[in-house]
Amino acid sequence: MLTQRQLFLQHNAQTSPEPLMLEFVRAKGVYIYDSSDKKHLDLIAGIGVSNVGHCHPAVVKAIQQQAETYMHLMVYGEYIQAPQVNFAKALADILPESLSCTYFLNSGTEAVEGAMKLAKRYTGRQGFIACKNAYHGSTHGAESLMESDFYSSGYGPFLPNVSFIEHNNIADLKKITTDIAAVFIEPIQGEAGIRVADVAYMQALRAKCDETKTLLIFDEIQSGFGRSGKMFAFEHYNITPDVLLLAKGIGGGMPIGAFISSLQIMSVLSHTPILGHMTTFGGHPVCCAAGLATLRTLIDDKIVDEVEEKGQLFKQLLIHPAIKEIRGKGLMLAVAFENFEINKKIIDACILDGVLSDWFLHCSNSMRIAPPLIITKTEIEDACAIILKNINLVVEKKDQSKKTVA
Ligand SMILES: Cc1ncc(COP(=O)(O)O)c(C=O)c1O
Structure with a gap:
């Protein structure tokens, strides 16, 4: 055998x-x-x-209970499913008011893809800026945000209109112009070998994005849910991103990703065209139940x-x-x-x-x-x-x- x-x-x-x-x-x-x-x-x-x-017993219990209640009912966004609503509300409760609306997906890279489409729709622009040595995922859009050609070699071409800046380099922020839909950045770069951005840099980045009306998108797929010592790494910087990306730790071991923004920014996804961004399993009830149990455990157990x-x-x-x-x-x-x-x-x-x-x-x-x-x-x-x-x-x-x- x-x-x-x-x-x-x-x-x-x-x-x-x-x-x-x-x-x-x-x-x-x-x-x-x-x-x-x-x-x-x-x-x-x-x-x-x-x-x-x-x-974790609380996560396992939530998974078991939800699996016995219902699993997949319908593609994301059509039915009111309590686990999705409750997890989104619990996230909104701990996030700033401008991050009150969550779109659930299945993974980190899907959160990146969703946010790229959101930024294009919301701003009407096509350019993106990302950081050298970033890691945002393995799908085509996410790969486009990574300059490193080692892991992506042989898989191109990727999306055009992406420029790269050095993480934590204030002088490079001048590349952010009114042509740029969004800047994607990990406040603490993970796969670059844990590189923590300075407070002054992050505040200058926020100011530059405000000046050019560029969406500031924080990839907290690795740093979110307590890993950096705060629930979210952006809390170290006294600034709020326009869009927050989460995955990995938020499901307590179950696959789930999310991009989060304001109701106003997110509303562009619901019309002209309708159904312009869809997912069958995104926000799976069992994963959302696990996510909520994870969040409650992090909070209740301090x-x-x-x-x-x-x-x-x-x-x-x-x-x-x-x-x-x-x-x-x-x-x-x-x-x-x-x-x-x-x-x-x-x-x-x-x-x-x-x-x-x-x-x-x-x-x-x-x-x-x-x-x-x-x-x-x-x-x-x-x-x-x-x-x-x-x-x-x-x-x-x-x-x-x-x-x-x-
Ligand atoms: C910062 C960051 N963004 C995005 C991703 C991609 O997430 P996933 O593997 O769930 O697609 C990762 C994965 O390591 C990551 O560390």
Whole structure:
């Protein structure tokens, strides 16, 4: 009989020649368990997804209850479905008034696509500006917003009329003109290796978009729902985007994405033409129920309040000459080493030791630290002890091989 491993390689389309191929059978809280019941501490939360931990009881209960009540009834937007309405209202309750209207989709990249169409319709313009080293998703529109030609090579052409600015460079903001429908930006760039924009930059960006009547669109698909130490990263900047993009963590482990704006901006999607933006499964009742349970858990358990402190603990504990820098806010961190080779060796050794991490799409010398936000201080101490132990092992081996060569 073929093993799961063999079946995976034969029947599941692959995204790289060397998938991690770790085989897990269940997950709970901050741990994922393999078939021998060995537990692995998840320091990446499925790439910024499991903010309230794996299989949080409140989320599981909401999923079960909704699955028993109804699942798919109709394409998005036609029927009044309580889980969609309740989740949208709960989001509106914690967001500024100008972000009170939500369009639900299934993923982050779909949120980007929806927002691109919204910006074109609302402004009547066709140009977009995005940041160098951004990551916005893998569909054609989202790929158009990414300058990096490594991952997109062979898949073009992409959309015209997209220009790129350097993240956190005030001088570059002059490229935002009245031809530009929208600027897409991650306030904290994720796949660039966790690059936090300065307050002065973000405020200048807001001012420039106001001046040119360009929509300012924040991609908080990775930074949203508490990961940066605030419920939304834009709260660090004392400004509000015109459109907010969410996905990943908002479903508590279920697939859901959203773009959120004002009722006035969103209203353009409902006419001339009608049905100009549609989705069958967007805002799936089970995913919305999971999303609402996730949001309530974050709020009721005051989970976000402790995120910054937990991030600081990682920064305090991870001190080693081989660590060049730790960047980030809250539990959205990047630990930088000299190069990819060292980083990869440390990550591999940590994985063998039961601590799961990886590196970033556009920053291969840095280790990702983005655990479920419910991680405890003891678990952080355990994780850091294992990381430091493996840094020492990797660095010692490197020094030994240098001596042998000499
Ligand atoms: C900032 C950001 N935007 C968009 C996306 C795309 O989201 P999805 O993979 O759900 O399409 C990602 C995914 O990593 C992301 O990090």
